[in-house]
Structures are given as structure tokens and as C-alpha cells.
Amino acid sequence: MxxxxxxxxxxxxxxxxxxxxxxxxxxxxxxxxxxxxxxxxxxxxxxxxxxxxxxxxxxxxxxxxxxxxxxxxxxxxxxxxxxxxxxxxxxxxxxxxCLFYSRESLFWRITNSLIRKDASILKSKTSEDLIKLVYNDVHIDREDILAWRFWAKYLGYAYNLMDEFIIVNPFKYIAQLNKEILRDEKPNEEMMFGKYMTELKSRASVLEGCTNGNNVSFPISLALVTLHNNQQIELLYNKDSREIWHLENMKLSGKDQVSHIRIGG
Missing domain, CATH: 1.10.3380.30 (Sec63 N-terminal domain-like fold)
Known part of the structure; x- marks a missing residue:
């Protein structure tokens, strides 16, 4: 590690x-x-x-x-x-x-485990909860998770709610990846959502496993809806599209189904 x-x-x-x-x-x-x-x-x-x-x-x-x-x-x-x-x-x-250079690194394994979780991750509010949540993927102690929390918040993988609970929502990190994608794509141009997810994961190995078929994990779904609400991206749904993706637990936001995306410049 x-x-x-x-x-x-x-x-x-x-x-x-x-x-x-x-x-x-x-x-x-x-x-x-x-x-x-x-x-x-x-x-x-x-x-x-x-x-x-x-x-x-x-x-x-x-x-x-x-x-x-x-x-x-x-x-x-x-x-x-x-x-x-x-x-x-x-x-x-x-x-x-440095921290995510390898799939064997401690930070990679903790982060990758968390971004693959479903909506039940919201019940994990303390360091002890997070340790239990990733137990099947990586064995860590309180020192490890405290170090991870500082850097995860700083690098945009999570944030604190009321300076107490940690929310795994990597919207800031994905916003940085979107800037990289825009080096090759035109801003505000419609892109197939499947292509977008491929582009996203190709730039960050830590996002491996965040999709299962056309289903997107809860933390990544939450991040994308956050960016949509912040008007940094636009999530689009065309029911006649040949490819429909599902954002987990986002029905209340009205963005649980997606076919295309626009990335703002």
C-alpha cells in the first residue's frame, strides 16, 4: 500500500x-x-x-x-x-x-470501492461506517480513512456536510475530467452518453466499475446530477435513442434516464 x-x-x-x-x-x-x-x-x-x-x-x-x-x-x-x-x-x-497512480495503491482501492456503491452509501456517515463499507475490497484502519478523507475532499471526490458527515460525491473531480474531454470535443455539443462514460473512464482508472451495463453507480449518478443542476453539463433524454442509460436513485431529480449529454464550455 x-x-x-x-x-x-x-x-x-x-x-x-x-x-x-x-x-x-x-x-x-x-x-x-x-x-x-x-x-x-x-x-x-x-x-x-x-x-x-x-x-x-x-x-x-x-x-x-x-x-x-x-x-x-x-x-x-x-x-x-x-x-x-x-x-x-x-x-x-x-x-x-501520486495517490491514484496504481490499482494497488491504498487511495485507489478505497476510492474505487466507494464510487461503485449503491444509494445505501448515504447511511455511512462516520469513518467507522466507511471502513465497514469497503471491508470486502480493502482492509483499512481509522488512520487510513482519516488520511483518505482529507485528500478525497481536497481533490474533489467527496465533501463534508455540516463539517461532520462525509458525502462521496465526486462532482468536482468529474468537472476537471470534463475539461480534459473538451480538449477533444466541442463544448455544448450533444454526445452519446455511452461515449461520454467511455471518455470519462479512460481518463481515470479509479472510475472502473462505476457502471454495470447501462446502469451508473449512485456516487457517479449523484455527481452528474449535481453538475447538471450547477449548469456545468446538461443531461438529456431522448426516449427514441438506441441507447438509454440509468442513473441510480435519481428519479426525484427527473434525471434517472439519460441518452445524451452536453458539456458546457
Whole structure:
């Protein structure tokens, strides 16, 4: 399981991004960085937190110890730096690639398991509920699911309801995939829904299994209806179409059957 030791709940997106921006801005040693982020007066646990962040940044090839023990940022083709700060959209793209790089990665397995669930997933509100829900696909503990929750929300796979319950609704992530699809397709042009789902899954292996025949899993159905309601896409139904798809548990929205889709520009 990738990053099992270093990617814990302490390695949050905001902490990692702040750490990397400090590395870019300064010419610090590891000890100097630690003192800036966690002053010596703080507890030993704070030092352990710093070590997890530092080690994870090294794991994903973003920092390295250079001459005179200075910590340097490792540039790559994805992450862009503007005014000595990391562009957050490019950072998200890089982290998506890191965390979901393989079907064997912990984050891939948790996310893939959840996006294939039916509407009963709405009953799973706590971390313990989610652990039980994915048990048949991946065995995880509370530390794993807490780490997953931070990054899943940040990367657009889920969100918090009332700062307490987590809702698996990847509409933000799918919106990013739609931007990629529009590089090859014209905006606001009708597309067969089956073709759209093929395009979507070809860009994100973590979406594997989100369809069964012409039936779309509940989390993906929820995401698509959310995007429709936000006027980012338009879900269309032509009863005479040769291909009809079914969005799970979306009857109340009036979008339980779909034949075509338009992606807004």
C-alpha cells in the first residue's frame, strides 16, 4: 500500500502545500524548516508530524537534500510555480497522479470501492461506517480513512456536510475530467452518453466499475446530477435513442434516464 507509513492524517493538503512553499521561498536546512513550522517549544508529537510531512514530500519526489544539507524543491512538468508559490490546480493534478497512480495503491482501492456503491452509501456517515463499507475490497484502519478523507475532499471526490458527515460525491473531480474531454470535443455539443462514460473512464482508472451495463453507480449518478443542476453539463433524454442509460436513485431529480449529454464550455 503506497505511502502507508508516511501518509497519515497529519499529512494534510494544506500542511504539505505550506511546507513546499516554504522550501521554494527559502534556502533552509531540514532543522530550520522544522523550527519554522513547529517551534522547539512545541511537543515531540509536532516533530513527528513534521517528519511525516517531510518524508512524504520526499516519497513523492518533490523535495531532496542538496549541498550543505539545504532542502530543495524538485521541479517537474506538472507543478507550476507562480510568484514563488505553487499553483494549486497543478498541485492537485500532481497529487492525483501520486495517490491514484496504481490499482494497488491504498487511495485507489478505497476510492474505487466507494464510487461503485449503491444509494445505501448515504447511511455511512462516520469513518467507522466507511471502513465497514469497503471491508470486502480493502482492509483499512481509522488512520487510513482519516488520511483518505482529507485528500478525497481536497481533490474533489467527496465533501463534508455540516463539517461532520462525509458525502462521496465526486462532482468536482468529474468537472476537471470534463475539461480534459473538451480538449477533444466541442463544448455544448450533444454526445452519446455511452461515449461520454467511455471518455470519462479512460481518463481515470479509479472510475472502473462505476457502471454495470447501462446502469451508473449512485456516487457517479449523484455527481452528474449535481453538475447538471450547477449548469456545468446538461443531461438529456431522448426516449427514441438506441441507447438509454440509468442513473441510480435519481428519479426525484427527473434525471434517472439519460441518452445524451452536453458539456458546457
Amino acid at each position: 503506497i505511502y502507508k507509513d508516511n501518509l497519515r492524517k497529519e499529512v494534510t493538503p494544506s500542511r504539505l502545500l505550506s511546507f513546499l512553499n516554504l522550501v521554494i521561498m527559502g534556502n533552509y536546512t531540514r532543522e530550520a524548516l522544522k523550527s519554522l513550522i513547529y517551534p522547539p517549544s512545541l511537543t515531540r508529537d509536532s516533530n513527528a508530524d513534521f517528519n511525516r510531512i517531510f518524508n512524504f514530500a520526499m516519497d513523492i519526489n518533490l523535495v531532496a537534500e542538496e549541498e550543505h544539507r539545504r532542502i530543495g524543491f524538485i521541479k517537474n512538468e506538472i507543478i507550476k510555480i507562480k510568484d514563488n508559490e505553487i499553483d494549486e490546480d497543478s498541485f492537485k493534478k500532481y497529487m492525483n497522479r
